[in-house]
Amino acid sequence: MNDLFDPDPIPPRAPPLAAATAAAGKSDPRIIHAQAIKSPATDRSVYNNLITLYGKANLLHYSVRLFDQIPLPNVVSWTALISAHSNTFLALRHFVSMLRYPSFPNQRTLASLFKTCASLPCVSFGLSLHSLAHKLSLCSEPFCGSALVNFYSKSHLFDDARKVFDEISDTDEVCYSALVVGLAQNAQSIDALSMFREMKASEVASTMYSVSGALRAAADLAALEQCRVLHGHAVSTGLDTDVIVQTALIDGYGKSGLIIDARQVFEESLGCMNVVGWNAMLASYAQQGDKNSTLELFNSMGSFGLCPDEYTFLAILTSYCNSRLVGEIELWLRRMRVEYGVQPTLEHFTCLIDAMGRDGKLEEAERIAMTMPFVPDAAVWRALLSSSASHGAGDMAWAMAKRLLELNPHDDSAYVIVANALSSTARWEEVAIVRKMMKERQVKKKSGRSWIEVRGEVHVFLAGDRNHERTEEIYAKLRNLIWEIEKLGYVPIWAEMLHEVGEKEKKEALWYHSEKLALAYGVLVGAAPPGKALRIVKNLRICRDCHQVFKYASRVLRREIVVRDVNRYHRFLNGSCTCGDIW
Numbered sequence: 001m002n003d004l005f006d007p008d009p010i011p012p013r014a015p016p017l018a019a020a021t022a023a024a025g026k027s028d029p030r031i032i033h034a035q036a037i038k039s040p041a042t043d044r045s046v047y048n049n050l051i052t053l054y055g056k057a058n059l060l061h062y063s064v065r066l067f068d069q070i071p072l073p074n075v076v077s078w079t080a081l082i083s084a085h086s087n088t089f090l091a092l093r094h095f096v097s098m099l100r101y102p103s104f105p106n107q108r109t110l111a112s113l114f115k116t117c118a119s120l121p122c123v124s125f126g127l128s129l130h131s132l133a134h135k136l137s138l139c140s141e142p143f144c145g146s147a148l149v150n151f152y153s154k155s156h157l158f159d160d161a162r163k164v165f166d167e168i169s170d171t172d173e174v175c176y177s178a179l180v181v182g183l184a185q186n187a188q189s190i191d192a193l194s195m196f197r198e199m200k201a202s203e204v205a206s207t208m209y210s211v212s213g214a215l216r217a218a219a220d221l222a223a224l225e226q227c228r229v230l231h232g233h234a235v236s237t238g239l240d241t242d243v244i245v246q247t248a249l250i251d252g253y254g255k256s257g258l259i260i261d262a263r264q265v266f267e268e269s270l271g272c273m274n275v276v277g278w279n280a281m282l283a284s285y286a287q288q289g290d291k292n293s294t295l296e297l298f299n300s301m302g303s304f305g306l307c308p309d310e311y312t313f314l315a316i317l318t319s320y321c322n323s324r325l326v327g328e329i330e331l332w333l334r335r336m337r338v339e340y341g342v343q344p345t346l347e348h349f350t351c352l353i354d355a356m357g358r359d360g361k362l363e364e365a366e367r368i369a370m371t372m373p374f375v376p377d378a379a380v381w382r383a384l385l386s387s388s389a390s391h392g393a394g395d396m397a398w399a400m401a402k403r404l405l406e407l408n409p410h411d412d413s414a415y416v417i418v419a420n421a422l423s424s425t426a427r428w429e430e431v432a433i434v435r436k437m438m439k440e441r442q443v444k445k446k447s448g449r450s451w452i453e454v455r456g457e458v459h460v461f462l463a464g465d466r467n468h469e470r471t472e473e474i475y476a477k478l479r480n481l482i483w484e485i486e487k488l489g490y491v492p493i494w495a496e497m498l499h500e501v502g503e504k505e506k507k508e509a510l511w512y513h514s515e516k517l518a519l520a521y522g523v524l525v526g527a528a529p530p531g532k533a534l535r536i537v538k539n540l541r542i543c544r545d546c547h548q549v550f551k552y553a554s555r556v557l558r559r560e561i562v563v564r565d566v567n568r569y570h571r572f573l574n575g576s577c578t579c580g581d582i583w
Helices: 019-023 029-038 044-056 060-068 075-084 090-100 107-119 123-135 142-154 158-167 173-185 189-201 208-221 224-237 243-255 259-268 275-287 291-300 310-322 326-338 346-358 362-371 378-390 394-407 412-424 428-440 471-486 503-511 514-525 544-557
Strands: 449-454 457-462 534-538 561-564 569-573
Touching: 029 044, 029 060, 044 060, 044 075, 060 075, 075 090, 075 107, 090 107, 107 123, 107 142, 123 142, 142 158, 142 173, 158 173, 173 189, 173 208, 189 208, 208 224, 208 243, 224 243, 224 449, 243 259, 243 275, 259 275, 275 291, 275 310, 291 310, 310 326, 310 346, 326 346, 346 362, 346 378, 362 378, 378 394, 378 412, 394 412, 412 428, 449 514, 457 514, 471 503, 471 514, 471 544, 514 534, 514 544, 544 561, 544 569
Parallel strands: 534 561
Antiparallel strands: 449 457, 449 534, 561 569
16 A cells, blocks of 8 residues: 555646736636737747646647647747656657757756656666766756656666765755655665655755655654654644645554554544545554454545545455455455446455455465456465465465466565475475475575664664674573563474574574564563553564464563564464464
């Protein structure tokens, strides 16, 4: 649901319209055009502004006809025409015609074209434009530079984006917004927050784009304190009344597990909240598997004149999926089609397949995957692989892993999950085949990373990590915790180990997984006050042994532990988890 409210980090920097046009800003451009034809004093600038207005009104054929009537179009005329078609390949075609005219672009022309290349996308054309901008010495100009940063960020070329940013002569709030949002949208969350802090240290004003981008980064990290700090900053700058910032706040608090805070922001902004904000609130409930609150909120949409869209129904299906209510998902798939006229997408069917798999209806889930009106993607096969592994269906796990590896032979998670499933049933020869495949394809298991936030600072841990300044205390605390839970009956789950090593090495490798280290550190330093949950985030799926440890730990520590892994939220309390041991 992360992409529901991605703002465009490049707000319009268009030149002001002529006075006559500005006065009629909300009028039909054709009325202004008629007035211009009647006026003998109409000059080219009015026609240039009319082209822009036709573009904003989506009357593109009028903009082209008007442009063709200008006897000597200048760079402003060409820029207006290109900007009017900025969401289509016609913008690039008009630009080529401009060069043949010939007429050189200015930084506003290139800014519009970079936006086009980022949205279409067409990276090669964008790289050629960068070369031209460099020859014209326009890269260091704020208009062109900020658009170029946005282009490289959306093209996942972060080093180039930062290099362009560093070369801009006068980095203003738009330039910073472009980089903060670009980093946040591409899961470079820590870098995005660092860039936001650098912006504030440079005394550059915040915008709704930079604040919402920083909030998105905090949400991805589940950095609760960062969300609160950014919320306070939004209030102090008056940006908390902007619907984009409000939506980002709802998402940030929701992904940090603070549903009450998310709902408070939602309630305070109900008067101006659009369907995107409602979807963010619905998604927050859905991630927790709170189907009742999700349904209650959905039923309130109509009274505010809002119509649900595909993301609204995705939130509802997700909530029922996390509750493993297959029948309800099937009912809602019919309702969204028949009652609301919203056609289900692949993501909606994936919810159904996932829920069926979790409920043990593996054959039925596979049948739907093979017969639905969409080609199954990696998410579908991964859901079936995880479900079959959880239910000990080794043969099906093998089959699903092969399908997943056909799409991506270097998906390390597929090898790990199927190897664990085979190990649990002592199918060692097939486990050896999996290991051999990994070795031949040079696939290495992705490093697990977990982090915990303490007084606004995020502490990151790797498996077996000894780089923290309090390493000895952390390891001592973890050993003591393991000793306590062993008295309650904890037994290590060896199947999580892919490699044949000695018993001592296996035990230590399991003990020192990243999420266990994060837990030990959180207990050591008192990351949360008494009565409050310890909150940990992991970049991968939490392993079965860690899941077992956390259930026991919630009893020993007599407190709630919340872990957000790549799949879902796990809330451990009194020795049980809300996921029902299937994730």
